[in-house]
Structures are given as structure tokens and as C-alpha cells.
Amino acid sequence: MDYFNAGLSGLCLAAQSAMHMIFAGRLTGKQPKLRQFAAYFFLLCTVQSIALGCHLADAFAVGAQMLILYGMNRFALNNQRSVSCVAATIAIYISQLSFGIVNAIEAVIFPSLLGRPLLYVLLFFATAVAFLLCACCYAAVWHCLSLSEGEPMPYVGLLLLPGGFFFAAELYILQTAYSDVSVVLSPRESAAHAALLLLQVLGLAALLCTLYVWRHVVCGFLAQAELNSLRQAVRAQKTYVCEAQMRCEQSRAFRHDIKNHLSVLNGLLNNARIEEAREYLQTLSAVSDSLSVFCQTGNPVVDILLSEKLRIAEAAGIAVQASVILPNPCGVDEFDLCVIFANALDNAISACQEARRLAKKTEEAASIGIFGERQGDFYRLVFENTCPLGPLPPAGIGLSNIKAAAERYGGSMLAEKTGQRFFLHILLNISFPSSDRSVQMP
Secondary structure: OOOHHHHHHHHHHHHHHHHHHHHHHHHHOOOOHHHHHHHHHHHHHHHHHHHOOOOOOOHHHHHHHHHHHHHHHHHHOOOOOOHHHHHHHHHHHHHHHHHHHHHHHHHHHHHHHOOOOOHHHHHHHHHHHHHHHHHHHHHHHHHOOOOOOOOOOOOOHHHHHHHHHHHHHHHHHHHHHHOOOOOOOOOHHHHHHHHHHHHHHHHHHHHHHHHHHHHHHHHHHHHHHHHHHHHHHHHHHHHHHHHHHHHHHHHHHHHHHHHHHHHHHHHHHHOOOOHHHHHHHHHHHHHHHOOOOOOOOOOOOHHHHHHHHHHHHHHHOOEEEEEEEOOOOOOOOHHHHHHHHHHHHHHHHHHHHHHHHHOOOOOOOOEEEEEEEEEOOOOEEEEEEEEEOOOOOOOOOHHHHHHHHHHHHEEEEEEEEEEEEEEEEEEEOOOHHHOOOOOOOO
């Protein structure tokens, strides 16, 4: 029996080490290597040997196992602290709970089979059932939760509170209920083990429900953020359209009155009132400048948007270079053009200001460039700007909205960084059928 227990324990440790590493790797989007499997298995065997040799409680072995798995996640797989802690807690908790459920059944059935050969077969079968239950739970967690880099993980640390509570409760059950099982159970003890079985099943269900709810809460946060961004884009577009209409009306009124202004100038010059004519001409020039826009793209809404954003950039001491002529007809909805230009320029201005702040030099050069050209059925936009040193940051809501707008026209978006220059490439299929364009709301 001792040889059987030793062999079964070794097999369980090997299977658990493989399942834990595979689960943590897939949950965090990392691929564990063979040497990491071997290192984790060796550490588990060491902890188990120490616990048996020193007659330590099972809770010590389980706690040490969780710390080791946390270390493997943190340092071997290079995950964040919160991600490593959540992955280790869930992995160990599910494996312990799966075996705890099987232990509750064993505590009722197996004592009466002591000394019979059938016991060995049933113990092996029960162990296999525990691993199968564990694997099914891991698959359910993969469906509800993803801790991969780049995946949205707001408030992931909150999962530690319910996970820690479930884990502590399971350790208490393991320590108090299964440390010493009688050969013959009284009806009261059998009822207690049945109640523990129910509690552990409910604990497992509670964990899966918690992860499911967290997933939908995260989706709700992301959907709300996307909706707020779209609302902001709509408000901005309405502002630009209203301003474009106002400027058009002012320009129309100015052109309507230009003959009267010329008559006044002619009269002043005929009467040799040169200084008054010069002042009147300066007034006309100021009115004309107020009606002009910073750059001419061929689209009045984009002209107004660019004028506003680029004036903000120049007021902040950022050099601006723009060369964009949109085709007419463009084939791209004005709403999507506003989304692309507004988000790209907002990000560019913020990056330039951040680069100058980190440099701590007000005279530090910062610039923004906007270039566009037609290439057959495609229109290519390039935004480039000064940015701080460091790796390319993850895409935020602004870049996500730009990418979604480009993909609605069968195009694409590419962001790259070289030194202190950030480049945003946007490709739009201006011949893309309008019937295929649809805004996908989360």
C-alpha cells in the first residue's frame, strides 16, 4: 500500500505540475518551456518531501505550491504581479477543490474497502476523475477569463478577494476534514462529509460564476468607453459642421458685399484719402483672414477640424507641416474622417507636449506632419509626430477608433515608432462599397 501511495503521489505531482503550467501559460498568453515544467515539478517534489519529512500540515504544502507557481508566472513567464497572483490562486484553488470534491466521496465510500484489492482500482479511478474535473474547470476559466498582454484587464486585482476567500476555505476543509478519516463512519460523520461535498461544489460554482460576471462587467466597461468615445466624436463632428456652415455663410455674405467695399475704396482713393483707404483695406484683410482656414483639403469639415487642431499645436510651439488633398468625391463618410483626423491629431499633440515635458527644455523641437496621397483605389494617410523615448505604448481608445474606421472601408492601420518619432499609417479603400460599411457597436 505504501508503494502504491508513493507512486500515486508522484504521478499526481507530475500531472499537477503539467496542468498548472499549461493552465497558467494559456491563461496569460505565454508558452511554457520544457525546462520550466521540469523546474516546477522539481520544486513541488522538494516541498512535498519537506512537508512529509517534517510532518508539516497539508496547508503548508499547498501554500508553498501557490508561492512557487506565482514565482514561475512572475519570473519564468514574465507576467505582471497581479496577473501572476490571480493565475496562481485560481490554478491551485481549482486543483485543490477538484481533489477535495473527490476526497469527500472517498471519505464516505473507501473506508469500508480497506484491505480489499478493489480499493487500489477505485483510488486510481478517483484520481483520474479529479484530474478530469480539474481540466474541465480550467477549460471553463479559459472561456471566461484571459490575462494575456494587450487584453483589457480592468480591476483584475478584485478577483483576488473572492479567490483568496475560496482558497482559504478549501485549505480549512482540507486541514480539518480529511487529515484523519475513521475506518467506520457514523451516520453523523457521513452527513458531515456530504455537506462538505456540497459546499465544495458550490465553491467551485461560485468561482466560475465570479469569473463569468467579471468578464461581462469588463465588456460593459469597454462598451461604455467605446460609446463615450463615439458620442464625443459625434459632438465634435456637429461642432465642425456648424462652424463650417457658419464660415460658408460669412464667406457668402462677404462676397455679396465685396462690390460695396470696392466702391468705398474707390471713393476714398478718388478723393485722395489714402490713409483712410489703407485702414479700410486692412480691415477687409482682417475679415478675410478670419474667414480663411489653416489648410485646404477639399473637404470643408476636415478643413475646419484641421484648422482648429493645428492652431492649438502652433500655439503650443509645435511645428506643423500638412499636405493633404482629399479626392472629391472622397468615398469616406465625414464622420469617419473626423474620427481619424481628430484622434490622430489629439494623440500627436499630447505626445509632443509629453516629449517636451520629459525633456525639460521649452526650446526642445517638436513637430507634427500630416501627409496624404491617392494610390489608385486607396487613399494613404500618414501622421508623424515627436514622442517620448521608450517602447511603443499599447493602443488606446483613440487608435482603436481609428483602426475600426479604417477597417470599415476595407483598409488598415499601422502604428510604429523609431526613436522619438511616432508614425501612424492609415490606408482607406475609397472605392469600398458603401453597403458594406457598418459601425459595429460592442
